Amino acid sequence: MQTNQQLTLAKMGCGTWAWGNRLLWGYNETMDQELQKVFNLCVANGVTLFDTGDSCGTGRLNGRSEMLLGQFFLAYTGTNQNNICIATQLAANPWRGRVNQ
Secondary structure, X not given: OOOOOOOOOOOOEEEOOOOOOHHHHOOOHHHHHHHHHHHHHHHHOOOOEEEOOOOOXXXXXXXXXXXXXXXXXXXXXXXXXXXXXXXXXXXXXXXXXXXXX
16 A cells, blocks of 8 residues: 555444354354355445454464455455455464564
8 A cells, every 4th residue: 555545444343353263252163154144244334344353263263253354355246345444453462472483
């Protein structure tokens, strides 16, 4: 993105913490088709900002919501397709960045 470009975001976004979080939200992979429908419905209705992060998912599902958003984004072909924005962040967990890792 060039610095002289204007970024316009949706007035409402969709948080995806539960998309991959088995521990707190009971997620399992059988929900993925339903989550694709949720993504499609959001985007079609103008909710084009999706918030995620590397810790949105637990255990072996770490980062699952980011992977799902990538898949859903590539599969979506409807209204507002060019307005989709995915915001992510990195959790500064204490076990990251240790020597010899």
